[in-house]
Amino acid sequence: MCGIAGVVERGRVPERALVERMSSTLIHRGPDDAGVHIGPEVGLGFRRLAVIDLETGNQPVRNEDGAVVAVFNGEIYNFRELRKQLLAAGHQLHSRGDAEVLVHLYEEYGADLVDHLRGMFAFAIWDGSRSELLLACDPLGEKPLYYADGWRGGGLAFASEAKALLAAGVSREPDLGALAQYLYHLYIPAPSSAFRAIAKLPPGHLLSHRDGRTTLRRYWAPEVRLAPRLEAEHVAGLREHVCDAVAARLVADVPLGAFLSGGIDSACVVAAMREAGADPIHTFTITFPGHAGYDEAAAARSTARHFGTVHHELAAELDVAGGLAAVIEGFDEPFGNPTAILLRSLSAAARPHVTVALSGDGGDELLFGYPRFRGLELARRYHEIVPAPLRALAARASTAIPESSQGHHSRRRAREFLAAGSLDSVAAYGSWIGYFTPQLRAELFGRRPAGESDGAEALISGLFGGVREPGLNELSRVELQSFLPYNVLAYSDRMSMASGLELRAPLVDRALVQYALTMPPELKLRRATTKWALRQAFARELPAHVLRAGKRGLNPPVAAWLAGPAAPLLAELLSPPAVRRRGLLAPEAVSNLLAEQKHGRRDRSLHVWSLMALELWFRMRVDTAQ
Structure with a gap:
């Protein structure tokens, strides 16, 4: 895990001091080492957190003749297999790590090298023979990459975080349209950022910059493709993919651990770690003294005892003001999910014990863990059973339902469900996940031009592609391309890297995601039981309280x-x-x-x-x- 930055300047050799200044803003992502490459038209910078190949794994990396140079943030979990293939093909590799395989894979496959990678990554490859820059973001968006097209008139600047681009002189002018998206989502989805001059490279995308022209291409997206298997075969296959994804993420030359809640996702990750032979396993959880509605400490403690882990608990007695400032420092743009503060504290507590931690991120989006999946099913039945006039009456009456701020969300969800009773599935879903309604946004923006607050819901409507009554697998596909990368994985990356901790999420493994999208929805949500197939797959290993547990979530x-x-x-x-x-x-x-x-x-x-x-x-x- 690292930080990368760089620039392309047509007809000039970039200033080394500029690239070093950009890289220095990312020292929290890579406190162990630094590297710079300066050549005709290109400057690449790198900050390293040493996880694999501690002695020879520094960057930038180059091919045999030095024409292809790369910097890379993340982990390539299948690098050992790729390394053997490249050596057999006659390539010369001088390190034992994963970064060097990129330049040689590029020689073999060009931009299609991404099809051969299993991992989380954001990288930049400079091809000096073509004067072309290639940027890539991993399929699910675990690793961030920001860029400023047209930098210094026809060039391009890029970095792991926007702060490095600001250090390169990119304009700080806010993008008011993106801020409207923020009020709806509480995050800003790619390709937008909070700055008008800065964009985010979306998950599963490649960017090519040559001769002053920039093009983007999507190389992967999750697809729903149901497969005709027996129920037991689906369950066995899910278990196999989860265990394989976890085992792949245990590759490291430093201590590993796991974030553990009281739920099933992180418990399955720890079970798979134990099955793969990881020992000792340090587990970490956060507690909320005096706020029982939020606290899963007892359940996490019981799970830790069940698996014999070395368990650590952090009481969430936090510097809230300082924590919010740290979130802004990490994101460089507004981010409204306060869970980020908890991840920051948990990462800081874990870092003295481990350098790498595994998490259960992705399980809710992939296997229907959120209440909105159940809500969509109930909404269909509601439409079938209750006449439209009665639904309209219930929607008006829903405003009288009181709400709780003590960690119990059932009344709020009931109000939102009834309020959306006359809407189609996509519109109802949009109302459930949105925070500031169109009316609230209009009130907040006052008399500002309407165009500045338009398009807040464009991401969701675009992902559904005109379908108004999607199935649950289609809803999962949308969540995997919205809430997961721009909320969950975003705060996991920024807040863990703020403490120099590498956080790995096996449940967003590309092969596992694609496999889960071949499973029928009734194996993920069976009556009121979420993640049914996952519970069946790990029923023999998990303690009873985990198998019975519902969704609570890490919420402060x-x-x-x-x-x-x-x-x-x-x-x-x-x-x-x-x-x-x-x-x-x-x-x-x-x-x-x-x-x-x-x-x-x-x-x-x-x-x-x-x-x-x-x-x-x-x-x-x-x-x-x-």
Whole structure:
């Protein structure tokens, strides 16, 4: 795991000091070593976190004649097999790590080298013979890559994080359209970023830059292709793919561990680690003293005892204000999911014990773990059974349902379900996952031009492609291309790398994902049981409490934070004078949200939190340039 940065400047040799300055902003991603390549028209920079091949694994890496140069962030789990193939084909490799295989695979396959990689990666390859830069992002988006096309008039700059591009002089002008997407998702999906001049390379994409022209190509996307297997064969195949994905991610020359909750995904990962012979296994969980509705510590502790791990618990007594600032520092753009703070703290606690940790990320999107999968099934039955006039009446009455801010979300979900009772499946789903509704966004943006807040839901509608009544596998396919890469995997990468910890997610293995999309939906959601096939696949290894457990999730007590340790920061960031000075949002609309939260009329804690993150981002990343 590392940080990469670089520039292409037509007709010039880039300044070494510039590339070093960009790379230095990524030292948290790679505290162990650094490297730079400067040549005609290109500069590549690298910061290293040593995980594999500790002695000879530095970068940039080159082919035999030095014409092909690469920098790489991530891990190639099948590099040993690829290395043998390349040596047999006559290539000369001088290291024992994974990065060097990229330049030689490029010689063999060109841009199609990505079809041969199993791993998480973002890399840049410079082909000096063609004066061409190739950028790539892994299939599911585990590793980030930002770029600024047209840099210095026809060039291109790229980096693992946007802060390195800002260090190269890229404009800090905010993209107000992207901020509208932020208010809807609480994250900004690719290709947009919070900065008008900076884009994100989407998952499963390649970018080519040559002669001042930039082209993008998608090389992989998840597809639903049901396969005719017996039920037992589906379950056995799922187990085989999970165990194989976990075993592949145990390759490291440093200590490994796992993040462990009380749920089934991380428990299956630990079970597969134990089956693969990992020992000792350090496991890490976070606790919430005084907030029982959020705490899974007892269940995680029981799972740890079951598998005989070396277990560590971190109490979430956090510096909330400092944590929010750390999230902005890590993302360089507003990010409204407060779980990021927990990942940052958990990563910091794990880092003294391990350099690599495995997680259960991806299981909910892949195997229907979120309540919205069950909600979509219930909505279909609701439409079939309840006449439209009664559904419309229930939608109007739903506004009277009170909500809880104590970690119990059933009443909020019931209100949202009834409110969407007259909508088709895609529109209902969009209303469930969205935070600031079109009405709230219009109120917040006040009299600003409508175009600046349009398109907030474009990602979701585009992924459904005009289908209004999708199946659950299609919903999973959409989640794998939206919530997973831009929310879950994004905060997992940024917050773990802030502590120099490499986090690996076996449940987003490309082969496992594609296999799961061949399984019929009734094997993933059977009546009210989510992840049914996964529970069957690991029934003999898992403790009974895990097999019975429902979805809770790693969520902090945001409402308690806002009323307690975060209250001074809230008052500073979202006071009417502060909102007026910013000139972006309508002060009255912000004050109304704060009043609803304060008086308990509606749980607006995530709305308030995300607006705090937005204002703090302006202060840390936009105002600083002025």
